[in-house]
Amino acid sequence: MIETPLHAKIKGEEFTELPKDLYIPPDALEVYLESFEGPLDLLLYLIRKHNLDILDIPMADLTRQYMQYVEKMRAIKLELAGDYLLMSAMLIEIKSRMLLPKPVEADDESDPRAELVRRLMEYEAIKLAAQRLDEMPKVGDGLFVASAYYQHISQVKPPEVSLDDLTEAWRNVLKRASHFKHHKIGRSELSVREHMSIILRRLKDDRLLEFTQLFDVKNDGIPKLVVCFLAILELCREGLLRITQQQAFSTIYVQIASEASA
Amino acid sequence: MSENSNITELKNVLEVALLTSHAPLSLDDMLRLFAEKMERATLRMLLDELKQDWAERTMELVQVASGYRFQARDEYAVFLARLNPERQAKYSRAVMETLAIIAYRQPVTRGDIEEIRGVAVNPNVIRQLQERDWIDVIGQREVPGRPSLYGTTKHFLDDLNIRSLSELPPMEDFTQQEISI
Amino acid sequence: MSENSNITELKNVLEVALLTSHAPLSLDDMLRLFAEKMERATLRMLLDELKQDWAERTMELVQVASGYRFQARDEYAVFLARLNPERQAKYSRAVMETLAIIAYRQPVTRGDIEEIRGVAVNPNVIRQLQERDWIDVIGQREVPGRPSLYGTTKHFLDDLNIRSLSELPPMEDFTQQEISI
Numbered sequence: 001m002i003e004t005p006l007h008a009k010i011k012g013e014e015f016t017e018l019p020k021d022l023y024i025p026p027d028a029l030e031v032y033l034e035s036f037e038g039p040l041d042l043l044l045y046l047i048r049k050h051n052l053d054i055l056d057i058p059m060a061d062l063t064r065q066y067m068q069y070v071e072k073m074r075a076i077k078l079e080l081a082g083d084y085l086l087m088s089a090m091l092i093e094i095k096s097r098m099l100l101p102k103p104v105e106a107d108d109e110s111d112p113r114a115e116l117v118r119r120l121m122e123y124e125a126i127k128l129a130a131q132r133l134d135e136m137p138k139v140g141d142g143l144f145v146a147s148a149y150y151q152h153i154s155q156v157k158p159p160e161v162s163l164d165d166l167t168e169a170w171r172n173v174l175k176r177a178s179h180f181k182h183h184k185i186g187r188s189e190l191s192v193r194e195h196m197s198i199i200l201r202r203l204k205d206d207r208l209l210e211f212t213q214l215f216d217v218k219n220d221g222i223p224k225l226v227v228c229f230l231a232i233l234e235l236c237r238e239g240l241l242r243i244t245q246q247q248a249f250s251t252i253y254v255q256i257a258s259e260a261s262a
Numbered sequence: 263m264s265e266n267s268n269i270t271e272l273k274n275v276l277e278v279a280l281l282t283s284h285a286p287l288s289l290d291d292m293l294r295l296f297a298e299k300m301e302r303a304t305l306r307m308l309l310d311e312l313k314q315d316w317a318e319r320t321m322e323l324v325q326v327a328s329g330y331r332f333q334a335r336d337e338y339a340v341f342l343a344r345l346n347p348e349r350q351a352k353y354s355r356a357v358m359e360t361l362a363i364i365a366y367r368q369p370v371t372r373g374d375i376e377e378i379r380g381v382a383v384n385p386n387v388i389r390q391l392q393e394r395d396w397i398d399v400i401g402q403r404e405v406p407g408r409p410s411l412y413g414t415t416k417h418f419l420d421d422l423n424i425r426s427l428s429e430l431p432p433m434e435d436f437t438q439q440e441i442s443i
Numbered sequence: 444m445s446e447n448s449n450i451t452e453l454k455n456v457l458e459v460a461l462l463t464s465h466a467p468l469s470l471d472d473m474l475r476l477f478a479e480k481m482e483r484a485t486l487r488m489l490l491d492e493l494k495q496d497w498a499e500r501t502m503e504l505v506q507v508a509s510g511y512r513f514q515a516r517d518e519y520a521v522f523l524a525r526l527n528p529e530r531q532a533k534y535s536r537a538v539m540e541t542l543a544i545i546a547y548r549q550p551v552t553r554g555d556i557e558e559i560r561g562v563a564v565n566p567n568v569i570r571q572l573q574e575r576d577w578i579d580v581i582g583q584r585e586v587p588g589r590p591s592l593y594g595t596t597k598h599f600l601d602d603l604n605i606r607s608l609s610e611l612p613p614m615e616d617f618t619q620q621e622i623s624i
Contacts, residue, residue, distance in 0.1 A: 038562030130543035146513035150334035157347035169358035194427035197413035
């Protein structure tokens, strides 16, 4: 076996000798066995416990220590052994490859321990990150967010209707209406219909209006005044309005037909 | 720490606890907040003061069956309701066609609508449109039964983003063609 | 209503919404609170002011991954912890290490996690993290079996009080660390 000088760090100080008590009685470790997350975790524990230099691991010592713990674990927790035995095989393989003569031009890459070291370092970085995440205050664990009460009233958002939806519906109505021969859809200006509604609304509020009050001569242009007049005539024709005049040239009154008869 | 700043600090702890709690806090809950023993009377006094501190603010400290809690004042309910509106499905074909008939043919009675559509109008259809404030009754036709005349509202124009019914797409030309087929 | 009282009223609505919401509110959420259209820049300005208004108070307005929320200032955590002394059970090391691998190495498959940890992953571990809504499946790797790729969620960032993964504590190099066992 190739003996490599040991570079161990204990509280930042370098040690070049193996600690005397490298061997830890397995009994003392029994309490930890449950808490090992796997072979990498156990290896890291051994490396840290014995202050081994991860970049120059003494494979013989590490493997021997490892095997002892695995034996202990096998004795008490058989179902854990699978992953651990796989690692034993890997350690023994590395150890035996290190016994082979080193090629002269060997670089770091060819160190049989390189892959193991990479995995150990990766795992330790994750292990530390996990501890940090665990320590961070989290909502529900050290972090408290506002959560005051309010009276929920459910507001139903009504369906959206666009102009297109409306005209599509109207188109359908017209298509269908064309099947009823008796029904005739006449051509009339929409704005007349609108004014019919406007006039009915006003008369609903005011009951009785002078004919001239229905026209806003100052603000409305001629076309609008004409439309308004047509609307009055149409309402009259449909029997919705009653127009009265006591004598020639006196004031003309307009009221809703039902109000007049009442 | 002076007596006063101490009271402020105690109220602050209560405020934080009440604002972050998912459920009302009982007096016993709140007594647990403080390491030193506190009399229930003191706690009640602090809660009274805290209630006063918030009297002019957005939330109110109220006492309910299981304890105390902060809750949004009623006037904000209408805003909060907008956060998670339940979207209603689309209007049925009957609703849309009835709306179209009222828009293009107003003032119309239910009878008119039935005649044009060729089917009876479910009163529910009219009610939906009235609740939306898109149509209303603008008079009665002087025929037996004096049926209501429906017209569209200003609100309907607003919702469709038009200023007048004359901005509705003209459909009569199209009609003539369709009908002549 | 004057310009000033209007701004106060807008801030009040935001305050109520943020104090009563169970999850952070995004800018889009908050824009929905108001019937009238509001510019995002205006909303941001109001939020800034609201944050200032609370600068000396018990809660702070913070921005996390999925939006804004009020949370208790750190100094009150010690009091609030007394409210529920039976602390939530800590996650096991297996869960936290799996979470760390997903957080720092995402997107990863279960195989990747097993490779890094050197042991099989209990499906229960993944399920716990999914139920907490901290991780979810964000795709499949195009290899035989098409294993699921896992990543962390916005909710994970929210719960850790950060806005992006870049705010996670940096990964430490093995060799630089003195580790106490």
